Amino acid sequence: MSDPATLEHVAAELSALRDLFQRRLLDDKAKARLYEELYSQVELARHGLARSQLRPLFGELLLLTDRLHEVVGNPEVESVVEELEEVLRRRDVRRVPPIDVFDPRYHEAVRMETTTDSVKGQILAVLRDGYLIGDEVLRPALVVVASGMNAVEAPNGLPLEEPDRIGSSGMQPE
Known part of the structure:
Protein backbone atom coordinates (compact mmCIF):
# COMPACT_ATOMS: atom_id res chain seq x y z
CA MET A 1 0.00 0.00 0.00
CA SER A 2 1.82 2.99 1.29
CA ASP A 3 5.43 2.80 1.63
CA PRO A 4 6.91 4.74 4.61
CA ALA A 5 9.43 6.49 2.39
CA THR A 6 6.64 7.85 0.20
CA LEU A 7 4.68 9.00 3.24
CA GLU A 8 7.75 10.75 4.64
CA HIS A 9 8.37 12.33 1.26
CA VAL A 10 4.72 13.55 1.01
CA ALA A 11 4.87 14.83 4.63
CA ALA A 12 8.12 16.69 3.89
CA GLU A 13 6.62 18.24 0.75
CA LEU A 14 3.47 19.18 2.64
CA SER A 15 5.57 20.77 5.39
CA ALA A 16 7.63 22.68 2.80
CA LEU A 17 4.45 23.88 1.07
CA ARG A 18 2.97 24.99 4.41
CA ASP A 19 6.19 26.93 5.21
CA LEU A 20 6.16 28.50 1.74
CA PHE A 21 2.50 29.46 2.13
CA GLN A 22 3.14 31.04 5.56
CA ARG A 23 6.16 32.99 4.25
CA ARG A 24 4.17 34.27 1.26
CA LEU A 25 1.28 35.21 3.52
CA LEU A 26 3.64 37.20 5.76
CA ASP A 27 5.23 38.81 2.69
CA ASP A 28 1.79 39.76 1.36
CA LYS A 29 0.86 41.33 4.70
CA ALA A 30 4.14 43.28 4.76
CA LYS A 31 3.57 44.47 1.17
CA ALA A 32 0.01 45.52 2.03
CA ARG A 33 1.33 47.57 4.98
CA LEU A 34 3.91 49.22 2.73
CA TYR A 35 1.25 50.06 0.14
CA GLU A 36 -0.98 51.57 2.83
CA GLU A 37 1.92 53.70 4.10
CA LEU A 38 2.76 54.77 0.55
CA TYR A 39 -0.85 55.72 -0.19
CA SER A 40 -1.08 57.76 3.01
CA GLN A 41 2.19 59.55 2.20
CA VAL A 42 0.98 60.32 -1.33
CA GLU A 43 -2.30 61.65 0.09
CA LEU A 44 -0.43 63.86 2.56
CA ALA A 45 1.83 65.16 -0.20
CA ARG A 46 -1.15 65.82 -2.46
CA HIS A 47 -2.94 67.65 0.35
CA GLY A 48 0.16 69.73 1.16
CA LEU A 49 0.72 70.57 -2.50
CA ALA A 50 -2.89 71.64 -2.97
CA ARG A 51 -2.77 73.73 0.18
CA SER A 52 0.51 75.41 -0.83
CA GLN A 53 -0.90 76.16 -4.28
CA LEU A 54 -4.15 77.55 -2.84
CA ARG A 55 -2.51 79.59 -0.07
CA PRO A 56 -1.85 82.70 -2.27
CA LEU A 57 -5.41 82.55 -3.62
CA PHE A 58 -6.83 82.36 -0.09
CA GLY A 59 -4.71 85.37 0.90
CA GLU A 60 -6.12 87.38 -2.00
CA LEU A 61 -9.67 86.33 -1.17
CA LEU A 62 -9.10 87.54 2.38
CA LEU A 63 -8.05 90.94 1.03
CA LEU A 64 -11.26 91.01 -0.96
CA THR A 65 -13.36 90.15 2.09
CA ASP A 66 -11.53 92.90 4.03
CA ARG A 67 -12.54 95.43 1.37
CA LEU A 68 -16.11 94.18 1.31
CA HIS A 69 -16.35 94.39 5.12
CA GLU A 70 -15.74 98.14 4.77
CA VAL A 71 -19.02 98.48 2.84
CA VAL A 72 -21.63 98.51 5.57
CA GLY A 73 -25.38 98.50 5.27
CA ASN A 74 -25.61 96.97 1.80
CA PRO A 75 -27.47 93.63 2.05
CA GLU A 76 -26.17 92.34 -1.30
CA VAL A 77 -22.56 93.01 -0.32
CA GLU A 78 -23.08 91.42 3.09
CA SER A 79 -24.53 88.35 1.38
CA VAL A 80 -21.48 88.08 -0.90
CA VAL A 81 -19.15 88.38 2.12
CA GLU A 82 -21.04 85.61 3.92
CA GLU A 83 -20.78 83.36 0.87
CA LEU A 84 -17.05 84.06 0.48
CA GLU A 85 -16.46 83.29 4.15
CA GLU A 86 -18.44 80.05 3.82
CA VAL A 87 -16.34 78.98 0.82
CA LEU A 88 -13.18 79.67 2.86
CA ARG A 89 -14.56 77.75 5.87
CA ARG A 90 -15.20 74.72 3.67
CA ARG A 91 -11.52 74.88 2.70
CA ASP A 92 -10.51 74.93 6.40
CA VAL A 93 -9.73 78.67 6.43
Whole structure:
Protein backbone atom coordinates (compact mmCIF):
# COMPACT_ATOMS: atom_id res chain seq x y z
CA MET A 1 0.00 0.00 0.00
CA SER A 2 1.82 2.99 1.29
CA ASP A 3 5.43 2.80 1.63
CA PRO A 4 6.91 4.74 4.61
CA ALA A 5 9.43 6.49 2.39
CA THR A 6 6.64 7.85 0.20
CA LEU A 7 4.68 9.00 3.24
CA GLU A 8 7.75 10.75 4.64
CA HIS A 9 8.37 12.33 1.26
CA VAL A 10 4.72 13.55 1.01
CA ALA A 11 4.87 14.83 4.63
CA ALA A 12 8.12 16.69 3.89
CA GLU A 13 6.62 18.24 0.75
CA LEU A 14 3.47 19.18 2.64
CA SER A 15 5.57 20.77 5.39
CA ALA A 16 7.63 22.68 2.80
CA LEU A 17 4.45 23.88 1.07
CA ARG A 18 2.97 24.99 4.41
CA ASP A 19 6.19 26.93 5.21
CA LEU A 20 6.16 28.50 1.74
CA PHE A 21 2.50 29.46 2.13
CA GLN A 22 3.14 31.04 5.56
CA ARG A 23 6.16 32.99 4.25
CA ARG A 24 4.17 34.27 1.26
CA LEU A 25 1.28 35.21 3.52
CA LEU A 26 3.64 37.20 5.76
CA ASP A 27 5.23 38.81 2.69
CA ASP A 28 1.79 39.76 1.36
CA LYS A 29 0.86 41.33 4.70
CA ALA A 30 4.14 43.28 4.76
CA LYS A 31 3.57 44.47 1.17
CA ALA A 32 0.01 45.52 2.03
CA ARG A 33 1.33 47.57 4.98
CA LEU A 34 3.91 49.22 2.73
CA TYR A 35 1.25 50.06 0.14
CA GLU A 36 -0.98 51.57 2.83
CA GLU A 37 1.92 53.70 4.10
CA LEU A 38 2.76 54.77 0.55
CA TYR A 39 -0.85 55.72 -0.19
CA SER A 40 -1.08 57.76 3.01
CA GLN A 41 2.19 59.55 2.20
CA VAL A 42 0.98 60.32 -1.33
CA GLU A 43 -2.30 61.65 0.09
CA LEU A 44 -0.43 63.86 2.56
CA ALA A 45 1.83 65.16 -0.20
CA ARG A 46 -1.15 65.82 -2.46
CA HIS A 47 -2.94 67.65 0.35
CA GLY A 48 0.16 69.73 1.16
CA LEU A 49 0.72 70.57 -2.50
CA ALA A 50 -2.89 71.64 -2.97
CA ARG A 51 -2.77 73.73 0.18
CA SER A 52 0.51 75.41 -0.83
CA GLN A 53 -0.90 76.16 -4.28
CA LEU A 54 -4.15 77.55 -2.84
CA ARG A 55 -2.51 79.59 -0.07
CA PRO A 56 -1.85 82.70 -2.27
CA LEU A 57 -5.41 82.55 -3.62
CA PHE A 58 -6.83 82.36 -0.09
CA GLY A 59 -4.71 85.37 0.90
CA GLU A 60 -6.12 87.38 -2.00
CA LEU A 61 -9.67 86.33 -1.17
CA LEU A 62 -9.10 87.54 2.38
CA LEU A 63 -8.05 90.94 1.03
CA LEU A 64 -11.26 91.01 -0.96
CA THR A 65 -13.36 90.15 2.09
CA ASP A 66 -11.53 92.90 4.03
CA ARG A 67 -12.54 95.43 1.37
CA LEU A 68 -16.11 94.18 1.31
CA HIS A 69 -16.35 94.39 5.12
CA GLU A 70 -15.74 98.14 4.77
CA VAL A 71 -19.02 98.48 2.84
CA VAL A 72 -21.63 98.51 5.57
CA GLY A 73 -25.38 98.50 5.27
CA ASN A 74 -25.61 96.97 1.80
CA PRO A 75 -27.47 93.63 2.05
CA GLU A 76 -26.17 92.34 -1.30
CA VAL A 77 -22.56 93.01 -0.32
CA GLU A 78 -23.08 91.42 3.09
CA SER A 79 -24.53 88.35 1.38
CA VAL A 80 -21.48 88.08 -0.90
CA VAL A 81 -19.15 88.38 2.12
CA GLU A 82 -21.04 85.61 3.92
CA GLU A 83 -20.78 83.36 0.87
CA LEU A 84 -17.05 84.06 0.48
CA GLU A 85 -16.46 83.29 4.15
CA GLU A 86 -18.44 80.05 3.82
CA VAL A 87 -16.34 78.98 0.82
CA LEU A 88 -13.18 79.67 2.86
CA ARG A 89 -14.56 77.75 5.87
CA ARG A 90 -15.20 74.72 3.67
CA ARG A 91 -11.52 74.88 2.70
CA ASP A 92 -10.51 74.93 6.40
CA VAL A 93 -9.73 78.67 6.43
CA ARG A 94 -11.04 80.31 9.59
CA ARG A 95 -10.45 83.40 11.71
CA VAL A 96 -7.83 83.40 14.44
CA PRO A 97 -9.90 82.96 17.61
CA PRO A 98 -10.12 86.00 19.90
CA ILE A 99 -7.16 86.12 22.30
CA ASP A 100 -6.84 88.89 24.89
CA VAL A 101 -3.04 88.82 25.21
CA PHE A 102 -0.57 89.34 22.35
CA ASP A 103 0.71 86.05 20.94
CA PRO A 104 3.35 86.39 18.20
CA ARG A 105 2.17 83.12 16.64
CA TYR A 106 -1.17 84.68 15.73
CA HIS A 107 -0.68 88.44 15.95
CA GLU A 108 1.36 91.20 14.42
CA ALA A 109 1.50 94.34 16.56
CA VAL A 110 1.27 97.42 14.38
CA ARG A 111 1.09 99.90 17.24
CA MET A 112 1.66 99.98 20.97
CA GLU A 113 -0.25 102.34 23.24
CA THR A 114 0.46 103.34 26.82
CA THR A 115 -2.59 102.78 29.01
CA THR A 116 -3.24 102.93 32.73
CA ASP A 117 -6.02 100.38 32.90
CA SER A 118 -4.64 97.60 30.70
CA VAL A 119 -2.21 94.75 31.28
CA LYS A 120 1.05 95.03 29.36
CA GLY A 121 0.67 92.87 26.24
CA GLN A 122 -3.11 93.08 26.25
CA ILE A 123 -4.70 93.50 22.84
CA LEU A 124 -6.51 96.83 22.76
CA ALA A 125 -7.85 96.60 19.20
CA VAL A 126 -7.85 94.25 16.23
CA LEU A 127 -7.27 96.29 13.07
CA ARG A 128 -7.49 93.34 10.68
CA ASP A 129 -8.57 89.80 11.42
CA GLY A 130 -6.03 87.01 11.20
CA TYR A 131 -6.78 83.68 9.57
CA LEU A 132 -5.64 80.08 9.94
CA ILE A 133 -5.58 77.37 7.32
CA GLY A 134 -5.77 74.16 9.28
CA ASP A 135 -3.36 74.74 12.17
CA GLU A 136 -1.08 77.10 10.23
CA VAL A 137 -1.29 80.88 10.22
CA LEU A 138 -2.39 82.06 6.80
CA ARG A 139 -2.35 85.70 7.85
CA PRO A 140 -1.62 87.11 11.34
CA ALA A 141 -4.10 89.47 12.94
CA LEU A 142 -2.98 93.11 12.98
CA VAL A 143 -3.41 94.38 16.54
CA VAL A 144 -2.83 97.34 18.84
CA VAL A 145 -1.08 96.25 22.04
CA ALA A 146 -0.92 97.85 25.50
CA SER A 147 2.55 98.82 26.67
CA GLY A 148 4.49 101.49 28.49
CA MET A 149 5.28 102.60 31.99
CA ASN A 150 1.72 102.80 33.29
CA ALA A 151 0.62 99.37 32.08
CA VAL A 152 0.56 96.52 34.55
CA GLU A 153 2.96 93.62 33.83
CA ALA A 154 1.20 90.67 32.18
CA PRO A 155 0.69 87.71 34.52
CA ASN A 156 2.42 85.34 32.12
CA GLY A 157 5.47 87.63 31.96
CA LEU A 158 5.05 88.07 28.22
CA PRO A 159 8.15 89.89 27.00
CA LEU A 160 7.22 92.75 24.71
CA GLU A 161 9.68 95.15 23.20
CA GLU A 162 8.82 98.64 22.06
CA PRO A 163 9.63 98.74 18.33
CA ASP A 164 7.09 100.01 15.78
CA ARG A 165 6.22 96.47 14.66
CA ILE A 166 6.77 93.35 16.69
CA GLY A 167 6.46 89.63 16.07
CA SER A 168 4.46 87.95 13.42
CA SER A 169 6.37 84.69 13.59
CA GLY A 170 8.22 85.69 10.46
CA MET A 171 5.09 86.22 8.38
CA GLN A 172 4.20 89.45 6.68
CA PRO A 173 0.63 90.48 5.90
CA GLU A 174 -0.48 89.91 2.36
